[in-house]
Each structure stands twice: as structure tokens, then as C-alpha cells.
Amino acid sequence: MEIVITISSGFFILLGSFLCISGGIGLLRFPDFYTRMHAVGVTDTLGAGMILVGLMILSTDFLVFAKLVMVLLLTLLVGPTTSHVLAKAAFHNGVIPKDSSSLSQAKKKENNSSII
Amino acid sequence: MLIAATLAIFVAMILAIIRGIAGPTLYDRILAVNMFGTKTVLLISLLGFVMGRPEFLDIAIVYALINFISVIGVLRYSDTNQFKHTPNDNESIKKDV
Numbered sequence: 001m002e003i004v005i006t007i008s009s010g011f012f013i014l015l016g017s018f019l020c021i022s023g024g025i026g027l028l029r030f031p032d033f034y035t036r037m038h039a040v041g042v043t044d045t046l047g048a049g050m051i052l053v054g055l056m057i058l059s060t061d062f063l064v065f066a067k068l069v070m071v072l073l074l075t076l077l078v079g080p081t082t083s084h085v086l087a088k089a090a091f092h093n094g095v096i097p098k099d100s101s102s103l104s105q106a107k108k109k110e111n112n113s114s115i116i
Numbered sequence: 117m118l119i120a121a122t123l124a125i126f127v128a129m130i131l132a133i134i135r136g137i138a139g140p141t142l143y144d145r146i147l148a149v150n151m152f153g154t155k156t157v158l159l160i161s162l163l164g165f166v167m168g169r170p171e172f173l174d175i176a177i178v179y180a181l182i183n184f185i186s187v188i189g190v191l192r193y194s195d196t197n198q199f200k201h202t203p204n205d206n207e208s209i210k211k212d213v
Binding site for chain 2: 009010013014016017018020021023024025027028033036037040044047048051052054055058059061064067068070071074075078079081082085086089090092093095
């Protein structure tokens with residue numbers, strides 16, 4: 001039984017730390033603000049969830065388990081909300097995506113229709 | 117294994133700090149700070165398990181709440197165009213003084 005607990009918690013924790021490192025590399029290497037935000041927003045939520053699930057498997061006390069569930073719920077609620085608000089604020093304040101050909105075409109169409 | 121995960125989170129935090137220092141726009145920096153805060157929550161809970169003191173999880177909960185509120189609070193300013201320093205804003209500030 002102990003072997004099962006050790007192997008499953010190790011699997012979750014190592015997968016979560018791999019996701020955290022890949023999120024950091026994506027934050028450093030991607031060319032654009034929105035792609036960086038994509039990398040961080042995806043891997044942050046899933047990596048934190050994986051590590052917290054691994055710690056939940058390791059925990060023996062019920063109070064520790066309940067606190068880990070609270071941290072997990074907070075992370076799942078907070079991460080996507082922050083990403084959404086950040087992207088909205090950046091777009092409203094004029095941060096343009098790097099490959100913005102489709103966006104500029106859409107704006108041209110809007111201008112033409114407004115002129116007509 | 118717990119120590120390996122702690123080291124991995126340290127590496128991710130260092131990468132986030134590099135992006136926060138080098139970030140071209142303001143929003144890159146805010147993103148890096150947000151990621152740093154999430155990684156700090158994970159680091160606190162992992163260190164609690166490594167040291168055998170899971171009471172650190174209280175601090176992790178409080179840190180997650182503070183991180184969320186601070187990021188939303190900073191972004192509220194950008195929603196009201198407080199980040200754009202136009203000449204008109206400076207004139208109004210001078211008039212107020």
C-alpha cells in the first residue's frame with residue numbers, strides 16, 4: 001500500500017514540476033505577450049493542481065488534506081480569472097499581438113462597413 | 117522527490133524573475149509577478165512537507181489570496197487608463213497642486 005502511495009504521489013509531483021518548468025521556459029522564450037500569457041496561464045493552473053494533488057496523496061492528517069483542498073480550489077479559481085483580466089486589460093490598453101494580420105483585416109472590414 | 121520538486125519550482129521562479137526584469141511591456145511584468153506568486157504558494161506548501169511541518173499551509177492560503185487581490189488591484193488602475201501619462205493628466209495634476 002505504501003508503495004502505491006509513494007509512486008502515485010511521486011508521479012503527480014514530478015509531472016507538476018515538469019509543467020512548472022515548461023511554463024517558465026515558455027514565459028521566457030515566447031515572442032509575444034499573448035503567447036507568453038497562454039503558456040503561463042495553462043501551465044500555472046495545471047502544474048499547481050498536479051503538485052497539490054500529489055501532496056494530498058501524501059498527507060495523513062485530515063486537516064492538512066482540507067487545507068490542501070482549499071489551496072487547490074483557490075488556485076483553480078484565481079489562475080484563469082487573472083489571465084482573463086490581464087489579457088483584457090492589455091488588449092484595451094493597446095498591446096498588439098505580433099502576428100496581427102487577421103486582426104488588422106478585421107479592423108479594415110469594420111472601417112469599410114462604417115464608411116459605407 | 118519533494119526536494120526535486122522544490123528545486124524545479126526554484127528554477128521556474130528564477131525564469132519568472134528574468135522575464136519580470138527584462139519584460140518589454142508593463143503587462144509582461146505583471147504576468148511574471150503573478151506567476152512568481154503562484155510558485156511561492158507551491159513552494160511554501162512543498163517546504164512544509166519537506167520540513168515535516170504542514171502548518172505552513174495556512175501561510176500558503178493567505179499568500180494565494182494576497183496575490184490574487186494585488187494583481188486585480190493593479191489591473192484596476194489600467195482599466196481606468198491611469199497608466200497612460202498624457203500631457204492633459206500632468207496639467208490637471210499641476211492645477212490641483
